[in-house]
Amino acid sequence: xxxxxxxxxxxxxxxxxxxxxxxxxxxxxxxxxxxxxxxxxxxxxxxxxxxxxxxxxxxxxxxxxxxxxxxxxxxxxxxxxxxxxxxxxxxxxxxxxxxxxxxxxxxxxxxxxxxxxxxxxxxxxxxxxxxxxxxxxxxxxxxxxxxxxxxxxxxxxxxxxxxxxxxxxxxxxxxxxxxxxxxxxxxxxxxxxxxxxxxxxxxxxxxxxxxxxxxxxxxxxxxxxxxxxxxxxxxxxxxxxxxxxxxxxxxxxxxxxxxxxxxxxxxxxxxxxxxxxxxxxxxxxxxxxxxxxxxxxxxxxxxxxxxxxxxxxxxxxxxxxxxxxxxxxxxxxxxxxxxxxxxxxxxxxxxxxxxxxxxxxxxxxxxxxxxxxxxxxxxxxxxxxxxxxxxxxxxxxxxxxxxxxxxxxxxxxxxxxxxxxxxxxxxxxxxxxxxxxxxxxxxxxxxxxxxxxxxxxxxxxxxxxxxxxxxxxxxxxxxxxxxxxxxxxxxxxxxxxxxxxxxxxxxxxxxxxxxxxxxxxxxxxxxxxxxxxxxxxxxxxxxxxxxxxxxxxxxxxxxxxxxxxxxxxxxxxxxxxxxxxxxxxxxxxxxxxxxxxxxxxxxxxxxxxxxxxxx
Amino acid sequence: xxxxxxxxxxxxxxxxxxxxxxxxxxxxxxxxxxxxxxxxxxxxxxxxxxxxxxxxxxxxxxxxxxxxxxxxxxxxxxxxxxxxxxxxxxxxxxxxxxxxxxxxxxxxxxxxxxxxxxxxxxxxxxxxxxxxxxx
Amino acid sequence: xxxxxxxxxxxxxxxxxxxxxxxxxxxxxxxxxxxxxxxxxxxxxxxxxxxxxxxxxxxxxxxxxxxxxxxxxxxxxxxxxxxxxxxxxxxxxxxxxxxxxxxxxxxxxxxxxxxxxxxxxxxxxxxxxxxxxxxxxxxxxxxxxxxxxxxxxxxxxxxxxxxxxxxxxxxxxxxxxxxxxxxxxxxxxxxxxxxxxxxxxxxxxxxxxxxxxxxxxxxxxxxxxxxxxxx
Numbered sequence: 013x014x015x016x017x018x019x020x021x022x023x024x025x026x027x028x029x030x031x032x033x034x035x036x037x038x039x040x041x042x043x044x045x046x047x048x049x050x051x052x053x054x055x056x057x058x059x060x061x062x063x064x065x066x067x068x069x070x071x072x073x074x075x076x077x078x079x080x081x082x083x084x085x086x087x088x089x090x091x092x093x094x095x096x097x098x099x100x101x102x103x104x105x106x107x108x109x110x111x112x113x114x115x116x117x118x119x120x121x122x123x124x125x126x127x128x129x130x131x132x133x134x135x136x137x138x139x140x141x142x143x144x145x146x147x148x149x150x151x152x153x154x155x156x157x158x159x160x161x162x163x164x165x166x167x168x169x170x171x172x173x174x175x176x177x178x179x180x181x182x183x184x185x186x187x188x189x190x191x192x193x194x195x196x197x198x199x200x201x202x203x204x205x206x207x208x209x210x211x212x213x214x215x216x217x218x219x220x221x222x223x224x225x226x227x228x229x230x231x232x233x234x235x236x237x238x239x240x241x242x243x244x245x246x247x248x249x250x251x252x253x254x255x256x257x258x259x260x261x262x263x264x265x266x267x268x269x270x271x272x273x274x275x276x277x278x279x280x281x282x283x284x285x286x287x288x289x290x291x292x293x294x295x296x297x298x299x300x301x302x303x304x305x306x307x308x309x310x311x312x313x314x315x316x317x318x319x320x321x322x323x324x325x326x327x328x329x330x331x332x333x334x335x336x337x338x339x340x341x342x343x344x345x346x347x348x349x350x351x352x353x354x355x356x357x358x359x360x361x362x363x364x365x366x367x368x369x370x371x372x373x374x375x376x377x378x379x380x381x382x383x384x385x386x387x388x389x390x391x392x393x394x395x396x397x398x399x400x401x402x403x404x405x406x407x408x409x410x411x412x413x414x415x416x417x418x419x420x421x422x423x424x425x426x427x428x429x430x431x432x433x434x435x436x437x438x439x440x441x442x443x444x445x446x447x448x449x450x451x452x453x454x455x456x457x458x459x460x461x462x463x464x465x466x467x468x469x470x471x472x473x474x475x476x477x478x479x480x481x482x483x484x485x486x487x488x489x490x491x492x493x494x495x496x497x498x499x500x501x502x503x504x505x506x507x508x509x510x511x512x513x514x515x516x517x518x519x520x521x522x523x524x525x526x527x528x529x530x531x532x533x534x535x536x537x538x539x540x541x542x543x544x545x546x547x548x549x550x551x552x553x554x555x556x557x558x559x560x561x562x563x564x565x566x567x568x569x570x571x572x573x574x575x576x577x578x579x580x581x582x583x584x585x586x587x588x589x590x591x592x593x594x595x596x597x598x599x600x601x602x603x604x605x606x607x608x609x610x611x612x613x614x615x616x617x618x619x620x621x622x623x624x625x626x627x
Numbered sequence: 628x629x630x631x632x633x634x635x636x637x638x639x640x641x642x643x644x645x646x647x648x649x650x651x652x653x654x655x656x657x658x659x660x661x662x663x664x665x666x667x668x669x670x671x672x673x674x675x676x677x678x679x680x681x682x683x684x685x686x687x688x689x690x691x692x693x694x695x696x697x698x699x700x701x702x703x704x705x706x707x708x709x710x711x712x713x714x715x716x717x718x719x720x721x722x723x724x725x726x727x728x729x730x731x732x733x734x735x736x737x738x739x740x741x742x743x744x745x746x747x748x749x750x751x752x753x754x755x756x757x758x759x760x761x762x
Numbered sequence: 763x764x765x766x767x768x769x770x771x772x773x774x775x776x777x778x779x780x781x782x783x784x785x786x787x788x789x790x791x792x793x794x795x796x797x798x799x800x801x802x803x804x805x806x807x808x809x810x811x812x813x814x815x816x817x818x819x820x821x822x823x824x825x826x827x828x829x830x831x832x833x834x835x836x837x838x839x840x841x842x843x844x845x846x847x848x849x850x851x852x853x854x855x856x857x858x859x860x861x862x863x864x865x866x867x868x869x870x871x872x873x874x875x876x877x878x879x880x881x882x883x884x885x886x887x888x889x890x891x892x893x894x895x896x897x898x899x900x901x902x903x904x905x906x907x908x909x910x911x912x913x914x915x916x917x918x919x920x921x922x923x924x925x926x927x928x929x930x931x932x933x934x935x936x937x938x939x940x941x942x943x944x945x946x947x948x949x950x951x952x953x954x955x956x957x958x959x960x961x962x963x964x965x966x967x968x969x970x971x972x973x974x975x976x977x978x979x980x981x982x983x984x985x986x987x988x989x990x991x992x993x
Binding site: 311313328333335481482483484485486487488489490492493494495496497500513517520521523524527528529530 | 877
Binding site for chain 3: 723724725
């Protein structure tokens, strides 16, 4: 690898790599999600089989990051024919290589079947899940090997940086980002161009830029998808940002629970340095910049910008009062600009395609596309990228494929623990920073948890409160004690010990926690409670006044009963019950001893005649 | 884009006029004096916006003396515009801090601009930071 | 000089002061717990919150840490502030009902009940001892460890400290260490003795017997008892 000393060096290498070859290539996605489904085993099987059939020199194996459709992982794409196989197992590999790679025939059982048309789809890009998205950023995940910087050159990588250094002044870069309307993708939606400008205007010779990769929201893994799939887009964005702001040092604060993402970005930085894209005199210009990686240590609160700064400084991850703001006094009291991973990843495309192009996508106040992680009770689980303004209904049904097992939609939780639940009658809400706020939730970093009729909203509130209680830094009284007491009250409600006065107390406490906490964690800690109370108050009341959990989730309020008329006395449930709570003779109706029953539900699953009911 | 609620530093009365809107929001109403003539003008309360309603007899390059329509006190300050060397006009904003505007019509700084970076940051954070891991 | 308005009063101060500094200078009382004049402000107890700004953008901030700014409008006793302070005191009482400081705050703010399960902790995590040890005694023997509900104050690795000089400054400044006054029997977790019961001292004695400040009930009632005597 030779250092690229001028923009034309970069041009040359891009040209050389872009020459498309017609060599056969198997593209296999191995992100953390893929590994969870065994994609690494498929990779090993592929390597072995290719060697065995003596095809190593004829067929390439390209390992990419997650393409987005995690529900059907492991999946692979065979190029140049573009044959896409889903849910591939190591045992399928031999047939794939013999029949498809060599024999050029498709294996029908491995193709994706459209649930509406029931037709089999051969090409990845024709799958409705992908087709209906606007994958401006995520599409590249399917094309490049994140461990190989040459692949990034192959998609014109770093040419935005070259354009910036050659043709634009820092002020012009900031103006371009301002015009694009890009807003922070970490959740608050702060106009990025203005944010960069603040840091640029701040007094001081030493400035820092930081990438916040501490993605902590349960269920959100968009940043992981980008870090593992296209790390160079983030690096390129950061170099451009550093040039615009006037910084020479950057940090990527990444949560330690993402080991693959950490090693991928570390490797990417190393390769960028080898090519001279990080370090001194980048592309021959009088501009130095390098990036250091700082790993988190398991604290959700360190995603908050002032706590993140404290953590990088080696101190306790405790938020600090603002003012002063990080743009003026941040890391080591120097002007610092912090942006989310996805925000940085949007920069190269804004520079290459222009602010006007970017501003055409989205709504009046929320421009561009956003990546969401669609998880929970949804058919098409995965990472999706959609333009701002798409309705939640389209996201859930058109792209998400609706709710599995024919159950009905109940709510979508957006924004993680700081967000709220949006009920069915508000599904026409467009995805937009302001509109989501009006509905009582927030955009957040992009986690979208879908809930169905068997989700208890009180239990959901309890889950998030427990999470926040655990993650609170504990400095201020309101947040530390407030989340603790709110958790206590809601847990009592789920156990059937709720009192009528509890709801009033909960609302009063929630308001105080929201008003008086010092940092955003505390200020938004009450959101899960307030939002579920707003839209699902009857569920709370059902728990408290009637001792019932309508969704059938809260174990203390649920009873398992054997319907004696239906019971055939097969003794299956009796044998399955670990608590020995079921009694009865052969061929005679059985009975569950409610005192011994722990509501695990195994008996219901075991019964073959539907004689057990959950009430 | 953020809207600024400006007020007179002397009498603290809000300078916003709901009856005349610019950029879809209440405008900033001020009294002015030019060559002996006295009248009123309206500026946009939006940070960075050049929209305004100014009587036609004011030409480019004219320097105005601006005052508060409520207490009639002068809003002129001792600050000098770095672009055209004219006196700046200072107003307070509701969340604390001040904004300034150059008193010469046509000057690039003849728009609402924050007095210092700290105030500007606070105004933006007030509007956008309603979320925990703000970005 | 910076000009701002507190509770309708136009005040002036120098750059660098906090809202609490200005308020105290002008005699406006704001309750505090984790604040001490000789120590750096911390902002943990949230009792000193005041409302700044106007309309729907108004928010509550801790006056001990928030810098005074030109044109700021501050309200120290708006409805939102008072309700918040009362709830915060309720949370404190549920943590450590044996502390006189907290019981006095409860009396002063008319907090009569605790609606949470009461725990008897020795520490309210205000951080005064930590700052005292670090800033005034220059020892830094103790500090906060752990996060959230596991947060506690201790020496590094809970080991015996080499730098602790057993000066006792931490005990001196601790609000939880100051136990409830031994006056009339408290009926429950909220002492409210001062508020609920006539203090024995003034009825029977000619002098204030509790010597503890700032209970305040005596002062509030003094006017009434004096008038009763006159009659």
